[in-house]
Amino acid sequence: MFDIAWSELFVILIVALIVVGPKDLPRMMRTVGQWAGRARAMADQFRRSFDDMARHSELEELRNEVTKMKNDALKPMTDLDYKSFGIDPSELAPLPPSFEEMGATLTTPPPETAPASVAPVAEAPASVPAEAQSSNAAQT
Helix, strand or coil: CCCCCHHHHHHHHHHHHHHHCCCCHHHHHHHHHHHHHHHHHHHHHHHHHHHHHHHHHHHHHHHHHHHHHHHHHHCCCCHHHHHHCCCCHHHCCCCCCCHHHHHHHHHCCCCCCCCCCCCCCCCCCCCCCHHHHHHHHHHC
């Protein structure tokens, strides 16, 4: 707070002792201490009120920013917003006009996908040639 060295403080005390006198010096020191305490209390109160105002200002700014973000999130995106994200709005699929139409597209079964021109699988011959049977027996 004050940059007073011990030697300077000692000089101040000697001058106060000479000017005030040894009888009234303790009372004067007590009064000076009370004034210093009041000054500190007022400085602390000022600092606290200043901190409260700063905190209140920061909270108000934060509240305004959150409100702005909420409003921005609720408004629909414009073409300019899409372009800032690198999206071409003409390439986007159109949204269905209602939930009923969207639900109808989800519940309709897909069309038959199996082609009619698929030939049936040929069955294996009932009798196995003797050569195949002998080669199978040799392997086991």
